[in-house]
Amino acid sequence: MRKFLLPLLFVFLFILESLFVQLVPADLFGHNRIIVPHFLFTGLLFLTIYVGKKQGLIYGAIFGLLFDVVYIEIIGIYLFLYPFICYLVSKIMHIMQTNIVIAFLVSIFGIALLEVGVYEMDHLIHVTTLDFMSFIHLRFYPTLILNAIFIVIVGYPFKRLFEKHAESLRAD
Secondary structure, eight states, X not given: OHHHHHHHHHHHHHHHHHHHHHHSOTTTTSTTOOOXXXXXXXXXXXHHHHTOHHHHHHHHHHHHHHHHHHHOSSTTHHHHHHHHHHHHHHHHHHHSOOSXXXXXXXXXXXXXXXXXXXXXXXXXXXSOOOOHHHHIIIIIHHHHHHHHXXXXXXXXXXXXXXXXXXXXXXXX
């Protein structure tokens, strides 16, 4: 049963992102602001921080592909960025001390990298016409604020869950 807990958590977070977009009013942060929940990616980053690089890369690739297939016309953006940023976070965590404040800051940094990476890919292939400063004001800041609030709410439960999962992996 414990083997299915982690995939079920990530599927729940995947569905929660979609529900959040549908149920929360679009003008939550003001007129014409774009807020993008990255609840699944936050879970992947905490998995990478507290369990390990291997788990983060595997789940990042699987759910990056799922995200591309379900939401994006171009397969590969999230399939590449999720595992790549999880890899960078694992390297950062080799330098940093693992505690909840550092996990919060590194997760916000990872989400910022994801947002900029997706914008740059979309800009490169002419999917978006927003200039970079408009992107920063309309999407980047509101997205970071929303995801920072989410991390404050679920950060400690994620930490506890993933530490227990890492202990069970070491015991097996």
